[in-house]
Structures are given as structure tokens and as C-alpha cells.
Amino acid sequence: MKLVNSSFWKPYLLLLPALIILVGLFLGGVALAIMQSLGYFPLLGLEEFTFDYFREIFADPHFLTSLGYSLYISLVSAVISVIVGVFFAFQLMRLADRYRVINILYKLPIIVPHIVVALLIFLLFTQSGFWARLAYRLGWIEEMSQFPALIFDRRGIGIIFAYLWKQIPFVTLIVYTIFKNINQRWEQVALNLGASKIQVFWNIYLPLAMPGIASAFIIIFAFSFGAFEIPLLLGPSYPRTLPVLAYQRYASSDLSQRPYAMAITVVISLISILLILIYKKIMDYYQLKK
Amino acid sequence: MKRKGLILVIVLLAFLTLIACSAEEEVTEELLEEDWARIEELAQGSEVNFYMWGGDQRINQWVDDYAASRLEEEYGIELNRVPMGPDDYLSQLLSEKEVGRQQGSIDLVWINGENFKEAQENDLLFGPFAEKLPNYQQYMDTESPEITTDFGYPTEGYESPWGQAQFTFTYDQARSEEAPYTFAEFVDWIKENPGQFTYPDPSADFVGSVFVRHIIYEVTGGYEQYQQIEDEEELKEKIRPALEFLKELKPYLWREGETYPATVAQLNNMFADGELMATMAYSSILTSGEIAAGNFPDTARTFVLENGTIANTHFVAIPFNAPNKAGAMVTANFLASFEAQLTKYDPERWGDLLVFSYDKLSSAEQEKVDSIDVGEATLSQEVLDEHRLPEMPAELIPVIEREWERVVNR
Structure with missing residues (x-):
């Protein structure tokens, strides 16, 4: 009916x-x-479903290094972003209203496009960039090439810098809003009973803001894991992050590389879906607790 | 009554089409039998639609201003440049072939490499016509692989050459007194100046990819063996020593080969900044242009290696259903004329390399070529001619790039 x-x-x-x-x-x-x-690509005469491409990429050391590299970059940048972002949000909350400029300033990086960020980081941190020139002028290094290699490096410092610059304000924005909405009286009561500022932060603000912090973490982790332009512009030729590796296979004039490119993107998607599931679990957990 | 009339019209139309088709075929067959004077006569006052990549303003200008007005003067031909790249015009021709359209709209196309191969494999081109062109006979080295093959694929007279690009290295005279010439000198030069040389990532950049092909030619003994390779495994085996060589070279490269510039533009920037002692281009005039633009130091110069550098030729071809084949042939012949080639060679106008064999020019013509100011950093046409290697078959290139990725880049 x-x-x-x-x-x-x-x-x-x-x-x-x-x-x-x-x-x-x-x-x-x-x-x-x-x-x-799965190998169904009639244009190339491939018409049988097979897991061979997945098997092959998981046997390919290049793919495995890329997977590790992507996870490493996302994890490091997300952890640092969350720690700094939460700390920053806490400080921001204590600022008097007359410091409103800061409140606007810190949001700026959120609206700057990733490609611009990549360019900024590049101009500042290459071995012929701004800081290298400055250090050279000041006589701290004898040759420009002594400046540490921060861009196109295998530790992914340049990429992580770019992500931090974009992600810290994002975490701050989310967490600050939550902090603002936490009942101020709890803090007053705790302080009255002799709690220190650190205790207030640790025992009141942090636990209450945890769902927001966790979701911010998952969002930035998932985003940087699937992002393409920053590692393309600032990353080394080896290892490449997964999205860059997938694109490279996809853009090859050799069409038989397509199934591999697609297998890589499917792996990226699966990991992202997994992250969403974790996110949902966290949310459910806090919902229950309430 | 009405219906009868309709049937009559249909029958008439079908009949006419049939006649038109067979007549068209006859013209096609006949055209290649005619002598050149007759072809020129047929082309008089006709219209030629030239489909070409339109991404470079200077090239467009050369075609619109120079080529079009000269063709108008000489033959009354109206040349229409249509900015459409090979991907698009090939799919148009392919669908016209499928529906059997014998009268298309494209008379002449700018084509080479993989696209030519695709066109030939699908019978999309008219010919062989190149041998008919007087200028082809007079000026080209009709035996040389740059003319008879296109990325390793035999041209068989189905396309007529009209320009060339050749790979060159660039160094800075103020920094290195003399450029290396033999391959051994080249390697020593890199090893004596660690960290100051590198090449673009071959799996991401076209120029990096051609650099690796040079190393393959140098290390594994020449280009000939690569023209006839059927098996992927055989290729992998053959290029292995070259890749091992590149792997051993890594400690002497910029950043010790830990990473490679993603684009040749980045390589050029690092050269301009003095971070690197050399850069490279799939062009012989680019460096002079960069000096003129103030990007490269005035002391930048180009060089080639003793065993030569890779060049590729670009061609024009005529579609199977070109409505004006005579006009297209006359245009192709004009594009291969001494006069057209010379103006195209002038870096002020375009700077595309001559397709002529320098030896086949008269001494007066050689003088004219030499008198063109190609910029101080550019090598003479004679030197470039003597150091020219053909490209590898196009289908080998992705395999090489993948092998580089697997063996060298780790």
C-alpha cells in the first residue's frame, strides 16, 4: 500500500x-x-573480469612504496595539523574581542587554492628560493645548494608544509566553534575548585570537543590522501603518492595501462570509504555516550 | 503520382551518387598519373582547406600571412587554415570513411608520428603523392630515414615533409669552457661536476623521454636495431644496459638522482638560476629565443653529441576524400619549396628547421640559408644535418618510459 x-x-x-x-x-x-x-575494457578487446590487475599492483614494489608514502604524508600532516589547530583554537578563545583581525586572518589559508599554496611553498623553500637566498646572503651557508632539500624530497617535507598551511586553520575553525559553545560555567567551577588551566583544557574542553576533533582529523586525512596537485607539484619522482601514480599510468599513451590506473584509484577509494566508516563509528560512539 | 515522382527522384539521386563516386575514383587514379603541369593547372583558382594544430600564434601567422598570400599570387589558390588538431580531424575522417562519404571537407592535414600511423592503418589517406612533387625530388634526401619513416613507420609517399625539430643540449660558456662532443666526454663532464646535471622525469615529460632514448642509442650501439622490434621482451633486454648506465649515473646528478624535475620548464628554470650547468630541448632554436627574451644568460650555447641527436620530421598529408586533391598537392609542394622553407626557418617568423638536405642545395641557396640569423646560440643547419638521428618507433616509447620507472627511478 x-x-x-x-x-x-x-x-x-x-x-x-x-x-x-x-x-x-x-x-x-x-x-x-x-x-x-577488473579488466573489462571492450575498447581494447578486454572483456573478461579478472582480479589480475589488483594482484599485480599489490606485487609491484612501486605501488607499495607509494601506498606507504601516501599514508605517511597524510598521517603526519593530519596529526600535526590537529595538535597545532586545537592548541590555536584554545588560545583564540581566550583572546579578547578587540583582536578580531586575527579571527579573520587565520581563516585566509582556507580559501587560498591548493595550487597557489604549492607555488608559495615552492618559491619560499626551494634551494634557489627565498629562504635559501636569505641564508646565503647572511652567510649561514656557503653555497645555495647547502640549503636543505625541502621540496621534491623523499621525506615529503614540502608537501607536508603545504598541507599544514591549509589544514591548521581548518581544524582551528571547526574546533574553535565547538569550544565557543561549551558551557563556560564548567570552566569557572573547575577554576573555583582549584583546577589549573591545563587541567581545564585537558579535562573539560578536550573531551567535550573530541567528536569534532576526530571528524576534523578524518576529513583532512582523507582529503590529503586523495589529493593530487600538491604532491604532483612538490613531490619527488620517487616515491610518488598514489593519486600521482594513478594519473601517470592513466596519462600514458599506452592504453593497456588503464586497468592499472583504475585499480589504483579503486584502492584509493576503498581506503577513503574505510575512513568514512571509522568516522561514522566514532560519531556513533559519542552519540551513545551522551 | 506523387509517389512515383519521389521514387524517380530517389533513383536519380542514387544514380548520380554512383556516377559521382566512380568519377571521383577515376579522378583520384588519374591525378597520380598526370604530369605536374596538369596538376598545377587543375589547382588554379581553387580552394584548399588546411587542417592543422592552431596552438602557436607565430605558426598561424606564418600560414595566414605568408603561405596564403604567396599561394594566392602564384596559383590563385585560396588557403583556409582550420585550427583543428589530429585527434579531431582523424575521428571526423574515420566516421566519414565508415559512412562512405567520398567528398569530404578537408584537403590537407598537418600530421606525424602516431597519428599518421593510425591514419594509414585505417586507409584514411590519399597517395602515394609525395614523389609527384617536384620540390620533394629536388631538395629532399629521399633515402634518409627522416623522410622515408615517421617515428619508425614507413611514409611510403603518403605524406610530404615540411619541417623538422632536432634535439639539442644547452650549456653556459661562462661556466664550462667547452661543450663535450663525444659521449665519453659528455659522461666525464657530468661526473666532474656532480649535482649540476639532470634530465626531466621521462615518465612525465616528453623531453626527458627523448633524452633517455639518446642514452639508449649511445650505450647500446645505435638506432638501427630499434627500427624493427616486434617483441616487448626483446626491447627490454636491449635497453637494459642503458638503464643500468643511468642508474649508475645517479650519484652525479642533481639531488643525486633522488628526484627529477617534473617538466622541462623546471629544468630550464634551474639552468637559468645557475643551479644546473645544462638544459635540453626538442628544438635547436629555443635557446636563442630564451636568450633574446632575457631568460637565459647571453653566454648560453647549444651543442650536439658526436653520434648525433634525435630529430623528427613533421609532414602534410591528403585525406582519401579530399575534395581538392590537386590543390592540396600544389600546396604541399609549395610548403616544401626553398622559398617557403627559408622564411619558415627564420627564427623571427617561426624558426622551424629545414627539411632539405643541405647537400642538395645549390651553393647560392646554401649561402642564403647560412645568411639567416638563427641566433648566436643556434648551431648551423650543416652541423645539425650531420648529427641527426631518427626517432624510435612510437609504440616502443611507453615501454621504455615504464622500464626507466622500474629500473632507474627507485
């Missing part, structure tokens, strides 16, 4: 325009990627 009822269908009908875009563009693309990663 429910199915004949028009009010049952109405919300779906209203959602239809959005659903068409979501299904047609996004899920359609995902379905194609999955099919090609």
Missing part, C-alpha cells in the same frame, strides 16, 4: 535532479573505474 501512496514517492521525486547528477556523473564514473580495474 505504501508504494502507491504519492507522499512516499514525493521526497525521491524532489531529490531527482540531485540524484541524477550523483548517479550519472559520480556513481557512473565509479562503476566504470571498477569495471576497468
